[in-house]
Amino acid sequence: MEQETILILDFGGQYKQLIARRVRECQVYSEILPHTTPIAELRARAPKGIILTGGPNSVYDPASPTCSAELFSLGVPVLGICYGAQLMAHVLGGQVAPAMTSEYGGTALFIDGNDSPLLTDVPEETTCWMSHTDRITSAPSGFTVTAHTPDCPIAAMEDRTRDLYAVQFHPEVVHTPEGATMLRRFVRQICGCQGTWQMSSFVEEQVQALRQRIGTKRVLLALSGGVDSSVTAALLSRAIGQQLTCVFVDHGLLRKNEGQQVKAIFGLEGDFDLNFVGVDARDRFFTALKGVVDPEQKRKIIGEQFIHTFEETANQLGEMDLFAQGTIYPDVVESGAGSDGAVIKSHHNVGGLPKGIRFEGIVEPLRTLFKDEVRELGLELGLPRALVYRQPFPGPGLGVRIAGEVTPEKVRMVQEADAIFQEELQRFGIDTGSGQFFAALTNMRSVGVMGDHRTYDYAVALRAVLTSDYMTATAARLPYDLLDACMTRIVNTVPGVNRVLYDLTSKPPATIELE
Ligand code: XMP
Numbered sequence: 001m002e003q004e005t006i007l008i009l010d011f012g013g014q015y016k017q018l019i020a021r022r023v024r025e026c027q028v029y030s031e032i033l034p035h036t037t038p039i040a041e042l043r044a045r046a047p048k049g050i051i052l053t054g055g056p057n058s059v060y061d062p063a064s065p066t067c068s069a070e071l072f073s074l075g076v077p078v079l080g081i082c083y084g085a086q087l088m089a090h091v092l093g094g095q096v097a098p099a100m101t102s103e104y105g106g107t108a109l110f111i112d113g114n115d116s117p118l119l120t121d122v123p124e125e126t127t128c129w130m131s132h133t134d135r136i137t138s139a140p141s142g143f144t145v146t147a148h149t150p151d152c153p154i155a156a157m158e159d160r161t162r163d164l165y166a167v168q169f170h171p172e173v174v175h176t177p178e179g180a181t182m183l184r185r186f187v188r189q190i191c192g193c194q195g196t197w198q199m200s201s202f203v204e205e206q207v208q209a210l211r212q213r214i215g216t217k218r219v220l221l222a223l224s225g226g227v228d229s230s231v232t233a234a235l236l237s238r239a240i241g242q243q244l245t246c247v248f249v250d251h252g253l254l255r256k257n258e259g260q261q262v263k264a265i266f267g268l269e270g271d272f273d274l275n276f277v278g279v280d281a282r283d284r285f286f287t288a289l290k291g292v293v294d295p296e297q298k299r300k301i302i303g304e305q306f307i308h309t310f311e312e313t314a315n316q317l318g319e320m321d322l323f324a325q326g327t328i329y330p331d332v333v334e335s336g337a338g339s340d341g342a343v344i345k346s347h348h349n350v351g352g353l354p355k356g357i358r359f360e361g362i363v364e365p366l367r368t369l370f371k372d373e374v375r376e377l378g379l380e381l382g383l384p385r386a387l388v389y390r391q392p393f394p395g396p397g398l399g400v401r402i403a404g405e406v407t408p409e410k411v412r413m414v415q416e417a418d419a420i421f422q423e424e425l426q427r428f429g430i431d432t433g434s435g436q437f438f439a440a441l442t443n444m445r446s447v448g449v450m451g452d453h454r455t456y457d458y459a460v461a462l463r464a465v466l467t468s469d470y471m472t473a474t475a476a477r478l479p480y481d482l483l484d485a486c487m488t489r490i491v492n493t494v495p496g497v498n499r500v501l502y503d504l505t506s507k508p509p510a511t512i513e514l515e
Helices: 016-025 039-044 069-073 083-091 179-190 199-214 227-243 258-266 282-289 295-316 329-335 371-380 408-427 480-493
Strands: 005-010 029-034 049-052 078-081 095-111 125-138 144-149 152-159 164-167 219-222 244-250 275-280 322-324 361-363 435-450 453-466 497-503
Touching: 005 016, 016 029, 016 179, 016 329, 039 069, 049 083, 049 179, 069 083, 078 083, 083 095, 083 125, 083 152, 083 164, 095 152, 125 152, 164 179, 199 227, 199 361, 199 371, 219 227, 227 244, 227 258, 227 371, 244 258, 244 295, 258 275, 275 295, 282 295, 408 435, 408 453, 408 480, 408 497, 435 497, 453 480, 480 497
Parallel strands: 005 029, 005 049, 049 078, 078 164, 219 244, 219 322, 244 275, 322 361, 453 497
Antiparallel strands: 095 125, 095 144, 144 152, 152 164, 435 453
16 A cells, blocks of 8 residues: 655754654654755655744744755645744745744634644634744735734744645644644545555555665664664564574673573573573673772763674674664654665664774664654564564663663672662552653661671662653652652661662652762
8 A cells, every 4th residue: 555644844943753742743744954955856756735833043044954945835734833834924925024922822813714734623713832933914916814812913824736745833732732632633524545654554564665775784783672673683584584593692691691592582492483692791791890989980981891702703604794783763863864865873872883893884773763663563573562662771870770880790789779669669560661660779887787797888869750752850759658668678688788779869860870
């Protein structure tokens, strides 16, 4: 079946990923392209519709991103949002000028008339999210004004005969309560999409595409056990089986039993058809980390040791043609790479492409997917739910959850304490999906008593933060009984630990991890 696509032209707006997300929520594939994409390429992609994003510029500035009038006569419906709306007005002969009052935030929106295909189903009076200084002052000929706000006479306009629609506000953000309805109407009714984008069809398409691209070549994947690399492994396994070799480096800084779980899923006994090479590099990492206390130094050592171990292993495996990575769509967008540019996940535990090995190219089969789509794909491919919904875990692993020097003893303490914390979170029915919940080991030792003995042991800090973007976070208000149960179990069963603290600090000023 032919794939329905909505193309999103990027004019620098901060919400472009959200627009793509909303379109996919309508079961329609969407892709963000630079605004400089040639018209011929847009045409060749045969989109069902095009959306122009917002952006920080003013259409009158000659240096501002623009588009040709041809874009509006492709015979494909176009929706302009914010800057995209102003650009549509400007290019088609309307007028845009600085507004008397800039509008930022929630604003009352009044629908004018009741027959707009975009605004049908929207109550006559609602609210919308505005963020602009310029505004459209005169609609191009052929356009009808379909909504206004107290300060913006042309908040929405359309030319139904040419299927051109423009909104000054942001329908993609949740602060525009009817926004999802409007986008859905654009995608489904105006563009006529059926909504055929489904994970099962994605698997079929990707398996075919990967087979065609890879042919008989051999592919190497660094498998960390995290969601992205695991789903990449499962998908490549489905497509090319034994042509895929996964190298899993156990650096000894994983969560309790994580190494065994990865082996159980992907190793010889597991369900996936691939070559699995597990490397026990624990001693090597602990030796390299001996005596090192500086957090950045620890990160650097872990990254370097990882690359060295990986390269040595890969070189022993003989020639590999392609290198696979679990790059996902937010990585592509954040790195600013175009639709074909390869992305190196520098913040990822792989630390970028191994420089000591030569590859013909990179395979990134998840690069069009959002995180929740990657999870859905993982389930579709038969990965266990516990792996697919695993909490994010930093590349340097427990190395950044142990303050000061990393030793096997400290790793054991933090692994045990963390396992207890996870069990109790589950027992108390806490939803951990919206943040990061883990145990860390402080570098503080203090005096305690156990039976008749004095102890001089470490303090574990429990960390539970709620976050949506990982840039800011607040401590979760966990039930006291849960904390109490963790404290009792940890001090009673984890040798070397005699205190349990709860870290209340938000980010900023703290970070999520300890180091
Ligand atoms: P911080 O501690 O900076 O963490 O508030 C924000 C998010 O990034 C993760 N994190 C890392 N991930 N390598 C990674 O791959 C790292 O060195 C690293 N440091 C922090 C952290 O788990 C959180 O999700």
